[in-house]
Amino acid sequence: xxxSLALTLAERLSxxxxxxxxxxxxxxxxRILSRQLTILDKLLLIxxxxxxxxxxxxxAVPIYDALANSRVVGVMVAGLLGGPLVGIGAGLVAGxxxxxxxxxxxxxxxxxxxxxxxxxxxxxxxxxxxxxxxHVALVAGLTGEVLQMVxxxxxARPFSKAWALVQIIGLPMILVNSIGVAxxxxxxxxxxxxxxxxxxxxxxxxxRIATQTLPFLRQGLNRESxxxxxxxxxxxxxxxxxxxxxxxxxxxxxxxxxxHHHPGNPxxxxxxxxxxxxxxxxxxxxxxxxxxxxxxxxxxxxxVVPLKRRDETIGTLKLYHERENSITPVDLxxxxxxxxxxxxxxxxxxxxYQAQLRSRAELKALQAQVHPHFxxxxxxxxxxxxxxxxxxxxxxxxxxASFFRxxxxxxDAPIPLSEELAHVEAYLAIEGTRFGSKLQVVQLVDxxxxxxxxxxxxxxxxxxxxxxxGLQPKREGGKIKITAEDRLEEVVVTIEDNGVGIPPEELDxxxxxxxxxxxxxxxxxVNERLKGLYxxxxxxxxxxxxxxxxxxxxxxxxxxxxxGVKEDALYSCCG
Numbered sequence: 001x002x003x004s005l006a007l008t009l010a011e012r013l014s015x016x017x018x019x020x021x022x023x024x025x026x027x028x029x030x031r032i033l034s035r036q037l038t039i040l041d042k043l044l045l046i047x048x049x050x051x052x053x054x055x056x057x058x059x060a061v062p063i064y065d066a067l068a069n070s071r072v073v074g075v076m077v078a079g080l081l082g083g084p085l086v087g088i089g090a091g092l093v094a095g096x097x098x099x100x101x102x103x104x105x106x107x108x109x110x111x112x113x114x115x116x117x118x119x120x121x122x123x124x125x126x127x128x129x130x131x132x133x134x135h136v137a138l139v140a141g142l143t144g145e146v147l148q149m150v151x152x153x154x155x156a157r158p159f160s161k162a163w164a165l166v167q168i169i170g171l172p173m174i175l176v177n178s179i180g181v182a183x184x185x186x187x188x189x190x191x192x193x194x195x196x197x198x199x200x201x202x203x204x205x206x207x208r209i210a211t212q213t214l215p216f217l218r219q220g221l222n223r224e225s226x227x228x229x230x231x232x233x234x235x236x237x238x239x240x241x242x243x244x245x246x247x248x249x250x251x252x253x254x255x256x257x258x259x260h261h262h263p264g265n266p267x268x269x270x271x272x273x274x275x276x277x278x279x280x281x282x283x284x285x286x287x288x289x290x291x292x293x294x295x296x297x298x299x300x301x302x303x304v305v306p307l308k309r310r311d312e313t314i315g316t317l318k319l320y321h322e323r324e325n326s327i328t329p330v331d332l333x334x335x336x337x338x339x340x341x342x343x344x345x346x347x348x349x350x351x352x353y354q355a356q357l358r359s360r361a362e363l364k365a366l367q368a369q370v371h372p373h374f375x376x377x378x379x380x381x382x383x384x385x386x387x388x389x390x391x392x393x394x395x396x397x398x399x400x401a402s403f404f405r406x407x408x409x410x411x412d413a414p415i416p417l418s419e420e421l422a423h424v425e426a427y428l429a430i431e432g433t434r435f436g437s438k439l440q441v442v443q444l445v446d447x448x449x450x451x452x453x454x455x456x457x458x459x460x461x462x463x464x465x466x467x468x469x470g471l472q473p474k475r476e477g478g479k480i481k482i483t484a485e486d487r488l489e490e491v492v493v494t495i496e497d498n499g500v501g502i503p504p505e506e507l508d509x510x511x512x513x514x515x516x517x518x519x520x521x522x523x524x525x526v527n528e529r530l531k532g533l534y535x536x537x538x539x540x541x542x543x544x545x546x547x548x549x550x551x552x553x554x555x556x557x558x559x560x561x562x563x564g565v566k567e568d569a570l571y572s573c574c575g
Contacts, residue, residue: 019048019049019052019074019184021187021191022048023048023081023188028041028044029188029191029192029195032045032081032082033081033130033131033188033189033192035083035124037082037083037086041082042082042085042086042089045078045081045082045086045090046078046082046086046089046090046093047093049074049075049077049078049081049086049090050074050075050078050089050090050091050092050093050094051074051093052073052074052077053071053072053073053074053075053090053091053093053094053095053097053113054071054074054093054094054097055074056069056070056071056072056073056074056094057069057071057094057097057098057101063165063168063169064161064164064165064168069173070173070176070177070180071094071098071109071113072112072113072116072141072144072145072148072173072177072181073141073177073180073181073184074090074094075087075090075091075094075095075113075114075116075117075120076116076117076119076120076137076140076141076144076181077120077137077181077184077185078090078091078117078120078121079091079116079117079118079119079120079121079122079123079124080120080121080123080124080132080137080140080181080185081124081132081188082121082124083121083124083125084118084121084122084124084125085121086117086121087116087117087118087119087120087121087122087124088114088117088118088121089117090117091113091114091115091116091117091118092113092114092117094113094117095109095110095111095112095113095114096110098110098113104156104157104158104161104162105152105156105162105165107155107156108151108152108154108155108156108162109148109152111151111155112147112148112151112152115144115147115148115151116144116145116147116148119140119143119144119147120140120144123136123137123140131185131188131189131192132185133185133189134182134183134185134186134189135182137181137182137184137185137186138178138179138181138182139178140178140181141177141178141179141180141181141182142174142178144177144178144181145173145174145177145178146174148173149166149170149173149174152165152166153166198330203337205236205237205334206334206337206338206341207341208236209232209233209236209237209338210338210341210342210345212232212236213228213229213232213233213342213345214345216228216229217229217342217345217346217349218345218348218349218352219349220346220349220350221244221246221251221307221314221315221346222251223251223252223263223264226244226251226252226263227251227252227254227263229244229252229342230242230243230244230252230253230254231252231254233254233319233338234254234255237319237334239255239319239320239321239331240255240256240257240298240299240320240321240322241253241254241255241256241257241258241261241299241318241319241320242254242255242317242318242319242320243257243261243316243317243318243320244307244315244316244317244318245267245272245276245315245316245318246314246315247276247313247314247315248266248267249263249264249265249266249267250262250263250264250265250266250267250268251263251315255320256298256299256320256322257292257294257297257298257299257320260294260297261294268292268293268294269284269290269291269292269293269302269304269318270290270291271284271289271290271291271302271304272304272316272318274304275304275305275306275313275316276306276313276315276316279306279308279313280306281303281304281305281306281332281335281336282302282303282304283303283304283327283332284301284302284303284304284327285301285324285325285326285327286300286301286324286325287299287300287324289301290302298322299320299321299322300320300321300322300323300324300325300326301320301321301323301324301325301326301327302318302319302320302321302327303318303319303327303331303332303335304316304317304318305317305318305335305336305338305339306339307339307342307343307346308343309343309346309347309350310347314346317335317338317339317342319331319334319335381396381430381433381434382396382397382400385433392433395429396429396430396433399426399429399430400426400430402422402423402426413456414453414454414455414456415453415454415456416450416451416452416453416454417449417450417451417452417453417454417484417491417493417556418450418451419456420454420456420457420458420459420460421443421445421450421459421482421484423457423459423460424459424460424463424482427460427463427464428441428463428480431467435467435471435477437477438471438476438477438478439467439471439477439478439479439480440477440478440479440480441479441480441481441482442479442480442481442482443481443482443483444481444482444483444484445482445483445484446484446485446486448486449484449485449486449491450484452486452491452556452558453556454491454556455529455530455533458526458529458530458554459482459493459495459554461522461523461525461526462495462522462523462526462540462552462554463480463482463495464522465522465523465552466480466495466496466497466499466550466552467480467497469499469500469502470497470498470499470500470501470549470550471497471498471499473499473500474499474500478497478498478499478549479497479498480495480496480497481494481495481496481497482494482495482496483496489557489558490555490556490557490558491555491556491558492553492554492555492556493553493554493555493556494551494552494553494554495551495552495554496549496550496551496552497549497550497551498548498549499549499550500546500547501544501545501546501547501548501549501550502542502544502546502550503546504546507542507544510523510542511523511524511527511539511540511542523540523542523552526540526554527539527540530554530555534555534556534557538555538556538557540552540553540554541553541555
C-alpha cells in the first residue's frame with residue numbers, strides 16, 4: 001500500500017509541474033527571484049499558490065477518514081518564493097479550506113499547512129545567496145512533511161488512528177512531496193535562467209548592431225545613414241524587411257516590399273503614421289493592421305518603434321515578417337532595444353553637431369577680433385611704403401589679400417600643415433615690415449610634417465599672441481622660433497618667443513574660460529578646438545618664465561581612429 005500510494009501521489013505531480021510552468025511565464029518572475037516583490041505580487045502569489053494547495057487537497061487519496069495529499073507543495077513553495085508573509089498567507093488559504101472539509105485530521109492538517117508555509121518563508125529569509133536552489137528546497141520539503149506528521153501525531157485524536165495513518169502516508173508523502181517542492185523550484189529557476197540567457201543574447205545582438213551602425217548614425221538621420229543602418233540590421237537578424245523613416249518620408253527599406261517602399265516616398269503604412277502621431281510602439285500582427293496602401297504588399301506583420309530625440313519623435317524603426325502573427329516577444333524586445341540605442345546615438349549626434357556650431361562660432365569670433373586691428377595696422381604700414389617702396393607695398397598687399405582669403409574660409413575642414421604655415425608666413429611678413437629689425441623669425445620645419453592635416457587657423461593666433469603679449473612690451477623686440485617635428489604618431493609644432501614671459505600666477509589660469517575669454521581669446525579658443533577634436537590630452541602646453549619668454553606646444557595626431565579623433569574632422573593619415 002505504501003509504494004502504490006507513493007506512485008499515485010507521484011502521478012498527480014503534473015499539477016505541480018503545470019503550476020511551476022505558469023509561474024515561470026509571469027512577468028513578475030524576475031521580481032520574485034530577486035526578492036523585490038510588490039504588494040500585488042505577494043497577494044497574487046498567496047492566491048495562486050494557496051489555490052495550488054487547495055487543488056492538492058482535492059487530488060488527495062482518501063485514507064482512514066483522512067487525505068494523503070500534495071497540499072504542502074503549494075504552501076511550501078509560496079514561502080520559498082515570497083518569504084514568511086506569503087508562506088503564512090498561502091498556508092492560511094489552503095489550511096482553512098482543509099479545516100472546513102472535516103475529518104479527524106482537519107485541524108492538524110490545517111495547522112500543518114500554516115506551519116509549512118512559515119517554514120518555507122524562513123528558509124527564503126535566511127538563505128541570502130539568491131533564489132533558493134532545488135537541493136535546499138528538497139531539504140525544506142523533507143523537513144516540512146516530517147513536521148506535518150509530527151503535528152498529526154500531537155494533535156489528531158484518537159492517537160491510535162493518527163499513528164496508523166502516519167504509518168501509511170508518512171513515507172510516501174515525505175518523499176513525493178519534498179521531491180515535488182524541489183521540482184517546482186527547479187522549473188522556476190531554470191525558466192528564469194533561460195530568460196536571462198535570451199535577454200543577454202538580445203542585448204549582445206543589439207549592442208553589436210548599435211556598434212556597427214554608430215559611424216553612420218553620427219551623421220544624423222538621413223537617407224545614407226538610414227540605408228546603412230537598415231542593411232546592417234537586415235543582415236544580422238532573420239527578418240523579411242527592415243525600414244527606417246523620418247517624420248515625413250521613407251529613408252530606407254531593405255528586403256521584402258522594397259519594390260514599392262522606395263526611399264524618398266511618403267510613408268505608406270498606417271501603423272507608421274500612428275507611431276509618429278502617438279510616439280508609442282505599434283504592434284501590427286496582420287496586413288490590415290500594417291495598413292500598407294499597396295494592394296500587393298507581401299508584408300504580413302510588423303513592429304514599429306518611434307525614434308526620439310529628447311521627447312520629440314523624429315522617425316521610426318520597423319521590423320517586418322511576411323507571415324501574419326509572426327512578431328514574437330523577442331522581435332519586440334529587439335526593436336525596442338535598438339530604437340532606444342539609436343535614439344541615444346542620434347541625440348549624441350545632435351549634441352556633437354551643436355558643439356561643432358559653437359566651435360565655428362568661436363572661430364568666427366576670433367577672426368572678427370583679429371581682423372579689425374590687424375587690418376588697420378597693415379594698411380597703415382602699406383600706406384607708409386606706397387611712395388618710398390612701392391614694390392614692397394605691392395608685395396604686402398598681396399600678402400594681406402592672401403591672409404584674408406585664408407582667414408575668411410567658410411569651413412573648418414582640416415588642411416595640410418604647409419597651408420597653415422603659409423598663412424602664418426603671410427601674417428609675419430606684414431608684422432615684420434611693421435616692426436622692422438625688432439622682430440626676428442626662425443623656422444625649423446621637418447619636411448615630413450608638412451602633409452599632416454591640422455585644423456585651420458590654429459597657429460596664427462598663437463604667433464600673434466607671442467608678438468602682442470611677449471615681444472611688443474619689450475622695447476628692443478625679440479625673436480619668434482617656429483619648429484615642426486615629425487614623430488611616430490603625431491606632429492609637434494612649437495612656437496617660442498624670448499619675450500617678457502608670463503607670471504606664474506597667470507600661467508596657471510591662462511587657458512581657463514574666464515581668464516582666456518577676457519585676456520587671451522585666441523589661445524583659449526585654439527585650446528578648446530584642439531581638445532574638442534582630439535581629446536583632452538591634446539590640449540595646448542604652455543611653458544613660461546617671467547623675463548625668459550614663452551613656449552607653446554601644439555600636437556596633432558597622425559592617425560584618427562585609434563586616437564579618438566572625430567572621423568569627420570581629419571583625414572586618416574598623413575606624411
